[in-house]
Amino acid sequence: MISHSRPSLEQEELEAVAQVLRSGQVAQGPAVARFERAMAAYLGRRGAVAVSSGTVALELALRGLGVKAGDEVIMPSYVCAALWLATTRAGGEPRLVDIQPDTFNLDPDLVAKAITPRTRAILVPHLFGLPADLSRLKTLGVPLVEDCAQTLGAAVQGTRVGTAGTITICSFYATKLLCTGEGGMLLADDEEMLEQARAWREYDQRPVLVPGALNYKMTDLQAAMGVRQLERLPTFLARRLSLAASYDKMLAGVNAIRPTAPHQWTHVYYRYVLRIPSLKSRKNALAELLTRLERRGVQCRRPVFQSLHRYLGLESFPQSDVAHDTALSIPIYPSLSEDDAARVTQALTEEVT
Ligand SMILES: *Cc1c(COP(=O)(O)O)cnc(C)c1O
Numbered sequence: 001m002i003s004h005s006r007p008s009l010e011q012e013e014l015e016a017v018a019q020v021l022r023s024g025q026v027a028q029g030p031a032v033a034r035f036e037r038a039m040a041a042y043l044g045r046r047g048a049v050a051v052s053s054g055t056v057a058l059e060l061a062l063r064g065l066g067v068k069a070g071d072e073v074i075m076p077s078y079v080c081a082a083l084w085l086a087t088t089r090a091g092g093e094p095r096l097v098d099i100q101p102d103t104f105n106l107d108p109d110l111v112a113k114a115i116t117p118r119t120r121a122i123l124v125p126h127l128f129g130l131p132a133d134l135s136r137l138k139t140l141g142v143p144l145v146e147d148c149a150q151t152l153g154a155a156v157q158g159t160r161v162g163t164a165g166t167i168t169i170c171s172f173y174a175t176k177l178l179c180t181g182e183g184g185m186l187l188a189d190d191e192e193m194l195e196q197a198r199a200w201r202e203y204d205q206r207p208v209l210v211p212g213a214l215n216y217k218m219t220d221l222q223a224a225m226g227v228r229q230l231e232r233l234p235t236f237l238a239r240r241l242s243l244a245a246s247y248d249k250m251l252a253g254v255n256a257i258r259p260t261a262p263h264q265w266t267h268v269y270y271r272y273v274l275r276i277p278s279l280k281s282r283k284n285a286l287a288e289l290l291t292r293l294e295r296r297g298v299q300c301r302r303p304v305f306q307s308l309h310r311y312l313g314l315e316s317f318p319q320s321d322v323a324h325d326t327a328l329s330i331p332i333y334p335s336l337s338e339d340d341a342a343r344v345t346q347a348l349t350e351e352v353t
Contacts, residue, residue, distance in 0.1 A: 002344060004299040007179035008236060008334045009225075016224040023220075028202070031220035035227050036185070039170065042152075042230060043162045045187040047194040050218040050226075051201055054149045054171025057184035058086035060200055061145045061167040062121055063212065064186075064193045067092040071120035074142075076106045077309040078320035083123050083147070084308050092120065096309050098317045102260070104273065104303075104327070105132035107319070112140060124165065126151035128303060128329075129240075129270035130261055131161045138164060145169060149184075150270045152177050153237050157264045162187065172222070177236065177270055178229040180222035237268050239334040243341055244269040247330070250345040254352050256328070272332040273303050276352055279326045286325055289351060296347040303329035 020026055028050075036048040051057050067073060073087045077096040087094045097110040104127045111122060122140070124132050125147035131154050137144055146165035154161050162168040172183035186197050199206075201216045229236075244267070248258055257275040261267040279285040286302065293300050304327075307320040330344055 001294075002298050002331050002336070002340050004301045004329065004331050005175040006333050006335055007174050008229075008232070009179065012228045012232070013225045016228045017221055020220045020224045026221055027219050028217040028223075029220045031223040031227065032218050035218075035223035035230070038227055038230050039185055040187055042233075043148075043160065043168060043187055045163070045168065046189040046191065048185050048187040049194055049197040049201060050223060051184045051186065051197075051216045052218055053182055054147075054169060054173065054176075054184035055082040055086050056216045057169035057171070057186040058082060058123070058145070058147065059089050060197045060216070061169055061186050062087060062090040062092055063200070064167065064188075064196050065121050065143050065145070067120045070118060072116060072118045073121045073123060074111055074114050074119060075123040075308070076125065076320070077307045077314075077317045078104060078304050078323050079125050079127070079308065080304060081306075081308065081311065082149075083125070084311070087123070093118075094308070095119070096312075096314065096317065098319045099323065101275075101319045101322060103130055103132070103262075104128060104323055105130065106137075108133055108136035111137060115140060115142060121145055123147060125149070126154065126161050127271075128259070128273050129154060129268040130259070131156045131265055134164050143167070149173075149176060151268060153233060154266045154268045156266075166190070167193070172226055172229075177268070178226060178233060180218070180226045180229070183218050183222045183226065236334045240269040240332060243332050243336055243338075244272055246338060246341050247272055247332070247345070250342065251348065254345075254348050256348075256352055269332055271303050271329045274328045274330065274348075274352075275323075276326050276328055278353070279328075280322065286328065289328065292351050293347050296351070298344050298347040299331065301329045303327055 040048040067090045069091045073092040075083045078099045144165035146168040148162040149171035168187045170185045172180040309317045
C-alpha cells in the first residue's frame with residue numbers, strides 16, 4: 001500500500017532524540033529554545049513560542065489579540081476543525097466565509113464583506129502548500145493570523161508566507177511538512193504578545209497565578225527532532241517540487257484539474273490536490289473512488305475531512321461544497337519514490353474517468 005502521507009525521519013532525528021534522552025533533560029529546555037530561535041530566524045520574526053500543538057498555538061494567538069466573548073473571528077469554511085475549536089475556546093464567534101475554487105484559499109472579497117465592528121481577527125490558512133492572497137486582507141484594518149500549518153517556504157512575489165500577519169502559527173503534527181509527532185508554534189514581532197503567550201504556556205515557578213495559564217509546553221525530545229527537520233526543510237521542499245513536476249507530466253492525460261499557482265507564486269505541495277469535476281454528478285462518487293484506489297494499493301484522501309459549515313448545518317458555501325465533493329489528495333512526500341508516483345498515476349488513469 002502506498003500511504004497518503006509519511007514523515008521523513010532518519011538517522012539525524014534518531015540521534016538528536018537519543019542525545020536529549022542521554023542528557024536527562026527531556027521536558028521543555030534548551031532544545032525548545034533552539035527550535036524557537038531557528039523557526040523565528042527562518043520566518044524573520046522577532047520571537048517564537050513553542051507549544052504542544054498547532055491548535056493550541058491558534059488559541060493562544062487569538063487570546064493574545066484580545067479575542068473575548070462576543071468578538072468575531074473570520075475563517076474559511078473549507079479547513080480543518082482546529083480553527084473553529086481554537087476560536088470558540090478563546091471565547092470568539094467564528095464567522096465562516098467561502099473559498100476561491102481554484103486555490104482552495106479564502107476569498108478576499110467575501111472576507112471584506114464579512115467584516116463587522118465586532119471582527120477582532122482573520123484566520124488565514126495557506127492551504128495545501130499554496131499561499132493565500134494577503135494583499136487585500138492586509139488593507140482591511142483587522143489583525144491577520146497566518147496559519148502556516150500546511151505551508152512553509154512558499155512565497156508570493158518574493159515575500160515568504162508567515163512573515164506578514166500579526167501572528168503566525170505552525171503545526172508539527174506527524175503528517176505536516178516538519179514533524180515532531182505533535183507540536184505547534186506561535187511567532188510574532190510584538191514582545192509583549194510573545195511574553196503573554198509564554199505566561200499562558202506554563203504554570204510553575206511564577207510569582208503570581210496567571211489566569212488562563214495551563215500546561216501547553218513542548219518537550220525537548222520533540223524540539224530536537226524539530227531542529228533537525230527544519231535543517232532538512234530545503235531538501236524536503238525540493239523533493240516535493242520534483243514529485244509535483246513528475247505528477248504534472250504523468251497526469252496530463254487524466255480527466256482532472258491539476259494544482260497550479262498564480263504567476264510569481266510558489267507552491268510547496270504539502271498536498272497535491274486534483275479537482276475532478278466529473279465526481280460532482282453523482283452522490284458519494286468521491287468516497288467510492290477513494291475505496292477503488294485503496295483496493296489498487298493507493299491511499300488517497302479528501303484533503304479536508306469536512307467543511308465547518310457542514311458540521312454546523314449551515315448553507316451557502318458553494319465553493320467549499322464543490323471542493324468537498326471533487327478534491328482528491330494523492331500521495332506526495334519526500335520519501336515517495338518515482339516508481340510509487342508512477343503506480344499512483346497508473347491507478348488514477350484507470351479509475352478516474
Ligand atoms: C494541522 C492543522 C492545524 C492544527 O494543528 P495540530 O498540530 O494538529 O493541532 C491547524 N490549521 C491547519 C491548516 C492544519 O493543517
